[in-house]
Amino acid sequence: MDMIVLGIDPGLGTTGWALVAGDGTRSSLCGSGAIRTSSKCDSAERLLTICDGIRGLLSENDVDEVAIEDVFLAKDARAALALGQARGAAILGAAMMGVRVCSYSALEVKQSVTGNGRASKEQVSYMVQSLLGLAEPLRPTDSADAAAIAICHIGRVAANRLKTESLVE
């Protein structure tokens, strides 16, 4: 049976999201987009926009689980701090809605979607388009990354289910 996963690629300015349904053998896109915040707003307002955006997506859609990228390649400590805050806001939005959040490293996501942990952004975007059977690549690229995270999670859950079933037999 299909599970529905909300993939999130968090960022203070742009948080990409994608709703993906799948059972581990095939995946389809239910929706995608980006939550944008203005640098003219103070950071509390921006974090609230991200948190409320995720809560809104989860209240409007029947989502089983949330998947989010684990580690960021931040330029410096200040950038990592800003990314951490945005990521925290997204995780909190999910936690407030009682939806489980799973994390994956960029390497795991790339490995899962392209077979290569060091794939380029373009390769990830191309494979997401292909796996979801889309006529065009997902835009913005933050949404494509979010879809990749969701696909990675669905694959992992399906693999664990198979493993459990074969242990039971």
Added chain:
Amino acid sequence: MDMIVLGIDPGLGTTGWALVAGDGTRSSLCGSGAIRTSSKCDSAERLLTICDGIRGLLSENDVDEVAIEDVFLAKDARAALALGQARGAAILGAAMMGVRVCSYSALEVKQSVTGNGRASKEQVSYMVQSLLGLAEPLRPTDSADAAAIAICHIGRVAANRLKTESLVE
């Protein structure tokens, strides 16, 4: 007239807080403590504990503004990311309660409380004890740091008020 400020020294494991009342000439402590989260819990639960803890403090107390430290001396990008998430959770807790959040760098806080931007933790703790007229230093030290942030903010607000008043005259 006294303003009441909730100072926050955020961290994923321990978030120190202090409620300080003051008018810029003298300050008094209304309460202090720490929100602790267990490393056995997943990060979504820990962030929710921090966010809910701040919301609880703001709903139980008549707080005018929240002050939080701006930049962390993180060991590495991963530590900065974790700190950023904790900080984001604390800011979100305040934003959800509609309370304004102001940020100060560690240098500003130390400068404001001890007169020396490079003061040691012990010097900050000693000056907080002295400024608040306490018999003993605040424990845990995260609470003392949170009180220093609140005192810094109260001083800044009072200085700005004086500046505005002298411009009006």
